[in-house]
Amino acid sequence: MTAARALGLGRTTAYALARDGAFPCRVMRVGAVYRVPTADLLAVLGLHPACT
16 A cells, blocks of 8 residues: 555555556565555656665
């Protein structure tokens, strides 16, 4: 849901897109839970993680 909120998507839309493979970034299914890698979400948002 955090990724969905960051992309301006509602809960129902986000889950439908993830289920259909149409979410704007990579989504991994871990058991019954969907996970979005942080780096992928940042890339879609046009943000880049700070180099340390």
